[in-house]
Amino acid sequence: LIDRGQLLGTVLGLVSNHFLLARRKRHFYRRLQKALGDQPTPLTALRADELTAYYRTLEQQLLTRWDAPLVNDFFAMIFYGVLRKLVMQWCGDLAGTLQNDLLTGEGGMISAEPAQRVCALAQLVADDAEFVALLQRGERAAIERALARRSQFAEGYHTYLEKFGDRCADELKLESPTLQDDPLPLLRSIGHLAGQVKPSSAPKMNAGGQTVRLLAEQRVQGALRGKPLQQLIFGWVLKHARRCVRDRENLRFERTHVFGLARQIFVELGRRFYALDLLQEPRDIFYLEVAEILGFVEGTTTCTDLRGLVEVRKSEFARFAQMAPPAARFSTRGIVHQGNFFQPDHLPAADPAELNGRPFARDELHGIGCCPGVVRGRARVVTNPATARLVAGDILVAERTDPSWIMIMPAAAGLLVARGSLLSHAAIVSRELGIPSIVSLTGLTDWLTDGEWVEMDGSTGVVRKVGEGERETGRQGATT
Numbered sequence: 459l460i461d462r463g464q465l466l467g468t469v470l471g472l473v474s475n476h477f478l479l480a481r482r483k484r485h486f487y488r489r490l491q492k493a494l495g496d497q498p499t500p501l502t503a504l505r506a507d508e509l510t511a512y513y514r515t516l517e518q519q520l521l522t523r524w525d526a527p528l529v530n531d532f533f534a535m536i537f538y539g540v541l542r543k544l545v546m547q548w549c550g551d552l553a554g555t556l557q558n559d560l561l562t563g564e565g566g567m568i569s570a571e572p573a574q575r576v577c578a579l580a581q582l583v584a585d586d587a588e589f590v591a592l593l594q595r596g597e598r599a600a601i602e603r604a605l606a607r608r609s610q611f612a613e614g615y616h617t618y619l620e621k622f623g624d625r626c627a628d629e630l631k632l633e634s635p636t637l638q639d640d641p642l643p644l645l646r647s648i649g650h651l652a653g654q655v656k657p658s659s660a661p662k663m664n665a666g667g668q669t670v671r672l673l674a675e676q677r678v679q680g681a682l683r684g685k686p687l688q689q690l691i692f693g694w695v696l697k698h699a700r701r702c703v704r705d706r707e708n709l710r711f712e713r714t715h716v717f718g719l720a721r722q723i724f725v726e727l728g729r730r731f732y733a734l735d736l737l738q739e740p741r742d743i744f745y746l747e748v749a750e751i752l753g754f755v756e757g758t759t760t761c762t763d764l765r766g767l768v769e770v771r772k773s774e775f776a777r778f779a780q781m782a783p784p785a786a787r788f789s790t791r792g793i794v795h796q797g798n799f800f801q802p803d804h805l806p807a808a809d810p811a812e813l814n815g816r817p818f819a820r821d822e823l824h825g826i827g828c829c830p831g832v833v834r835g836r837a838r839v840v841t842n843p844a845t846a847r848l849v850a851g852d853i854l855v856a857e858r859t860d861p862s863w864i865m866i867m868p869a870a871a872g873l874l875v876a877r878g879s880l881l882s883h884a885a886i887v888s889r890e891l892g893i894p895s896i897v898s899l900t901g902l903t904d905w906l907t908d909g910e911w912v913e914m915d916g917s918t919g920v921v922r923k924v925g926e927g928e929r930e931t932g933r934q935g936a937t938t
Contacts, residue, residue, distance in 0.1 A: 475529055483705065486526035490712055493519040497719065501726045509730075510755045513723045520716050527709040534702035534881060541699045544692055549681040555827050555917045557699075558880070559674035562829060562889040564700050569707040569883065570890040572622050572864045575614065576644075580652035582611045593649025598642050618644065624718030627843065627862040632721045633744035643844035647865040654850045654869065670830055670892065707886055714861070727751060736764045745771035823899055823906075825874075827919035828885035831894030833872035834924060839908040840866070853912060857903050859884045867893060872914050874921060876902035896921060 493516060498504055504512065538557065545556040583589050589608065592601055605612040623638035637644050682689045728743030736754075737743065743751065745768040753759030761767060784800035791798065839855045840846040843863045848854060854870035856863070858877045863884070867873065870893060875884050878897035888895035894916030902921075906912065911924040 476533060479526075479529055479533060482526040482529060483709070486709075487712075489519060489523070490716070494715060494719065501722055504726075506727060506730045506755050509723050509727055510752050513720065513752065516716070516720060516723075524713075527706075527713065530702055530705050530709060533698070534706045537695055537699035537702055538881060540695050544695060545678070548685075548688055548692065549678055553918065555830065556674055556677065558828055558889060558917075559670045559830055560678070560696060561700060561703055562674070563668040563671045563892060564704050564890060567704050567707050567886070567890050568711045569861065569864065569887050572618070572625065572861075573868045573887075573891055575618050575622075576648055576651060576865055577868050579611060579614050579618070579648045582614065583608070583648070584652045590649050590652045593645050594653065595649075598640075598645070601645055615641075615644075615648075624714050624721070625861050625864075627860060629714055629861060630717055632717065632724055633741070636718065636721070643862075644865060646844075646847075647869075650847050651869050668892070703881065703886060706881065707883070710883075711861075724751065727755075731764065737768065738765060742768045745775070821923040823902065823921045825896040825899035825902075825919045825921065826878075826880060826885075827915065827917050828880060828895040828897055829873075829889045829893060830917040831872070831892075832913065832915050832917075833894050834913040835871050835911070837874070837906050837908065837910050837912050838870075839903060839906065853914060855902065855906060855908075856884075867891060872916070874899055874902060874906075874912075874914060876900065 496515075498508070498512060501509065501512075538561075541557045541560070542554055545551040545560070546554050549556055551557075583593070586608075589604060592604055596604075605615065619637060619641060623641075624636050626634050626636040628634045629636075678692065682692060724743055725740070728737065728740040731737045731743060732740040746764060750759055750761070750764075750767065754762065754764065782801065785802050788798075788800045788802055790800070833853060835851040835853045837855045838846070838848055838852045840848075841857070843859075843866050846866050848866060848869040850869070851871050852869070853872040853874060854863075854866065855874045856876070859875055861883060864887060867887065868891070873884060873888050873893055873895035875882075875895070875897045876899050878884050880897075882897060885895060885897050894914060896914055896916060896919050898919075899921065906921075906923075912921055913924050914921045
């Protein structure tokens with residue numbers, strides 16, 4: 459009886475959270491606008507104690523009240539899972555990929571806007587060979603001087619930085635330099651893309667995605683013809699799946715704004731500490747814990763030797779940088795940081811006939827298809843999107859991605875990622891942009907080397923290596 463009561467309470471909680479989700483999102487956005495709108499301008503005009511108080515306010519209003527994004531993420535997983543079951547049971551999609559096609563080209567997703575803006579900026583200067591070369595290889599100062607003669611490009615560039623300047627690699631690490639700190643990766647991406655764009659042709663980022671979406675909807679209509687109840691249920695689930703997946707990305711972008719503001723506060727505190735000779739460098743502030751920084755200003759810290767703390771942390775950081783990355787799964791015993799190496803106890807024997815739990819040929823790898831399309835091209839294994847250069851037809855290969863990778867995605871004919879899920883950033887954005895993609899390719903960057911030719915199928919999730927003979931018969935970057 460107790461278990462039934464708890465189950466009933468859980469069901470009622472889910473139902474109420476679902477119907478209150480739209481209201482939660484509205485309240486969250488209002489709270490966000492109020493907190494960001496109350497920002498003292500500029501931060502340089504505030505004393506250290508005022509900066510600390512401002513951070514406390516920001517933390518109270520937003521950083522510890524992240525209810526709407528969390529609840530939305532939960533329902534995004536629920537509706538996506540239900541949609542996948544429905545397309546398999548009601549629409550005969552045995553491969554379980556039709557739901558991805560239905561979520562392609564949704565529109566209104568902020569995460570796709572940076573790629574669209576980069577394409578638009580590249581289009582503006584594609585016929586200016588001298589400036590394109592400067593963007594590709596020039597110094598930042600020289601590029602910024604040249605902007606004075608290109609007002610339309612300069613306006614679009616500064617608007618991009620104003621809106622997306624807080625996006626960077628590892629953007630949830632406060633110590634990560636942003637595009638506001640160093641916009642050169644953005645300028646390089648625009649320059650490399652401009653070198654591939656024909657001045658007479660405007661890029662259409664999601665034209666392929668809209669076609670895939672339309673064909674998927676027609677397939678569903680055909681499968682559910684004459685079944686009004688199933689049509690009603692399917693339409694309701696699809697509507698909420700699309701909305702939750704879209705809002706998942708949009709709400710995460712707002713998180714970037716909040717973390718960006720917190721980063722600015724600590725950068726300014728670092729300058730103050732440096733000016734008082736408390737730190738060797740302003741950015742040494744990021745080797746201190748939040749409680750240590752705030753506590754030093756407020757008088758509650760137990761250690762006032764900030765330089766000494768920084769030296770200890772720098773030494774440990776250097777040691778960690780030399781260690782192998784921890785395994786995806788490992789076990790520890792006793793004192794966690796004593797005698798444990800954070801690696802598997804037993805390395806599994808390599809089996810050339812199986813990887814990722816599925817059988818595969820020696821030259822074939824299986825993952826999770828996220829956006830349909832068959833592409834054949836040269837694999838470009840990228841570890842740092844800020845320095846990557848792709849040419850037309852290249853397939854982007856990465857161990858993992860984050861929002862900073864969006865600047866180079868428009869140049870890719872396809873996307874392969876070792877980690878991730880159907881609701882990861884790479885999967886959602888690639889669907890929005892209409893770029894064929896596969897994620898969860900375990901062992902990808904060990905199996906594939908930079909420059910190898912591969913063929914990928916974004917529907918089935920299969921990647922296979924292509925021999926020299928096949929390259930001549932296939933077209934680089936060909937998509938079907």
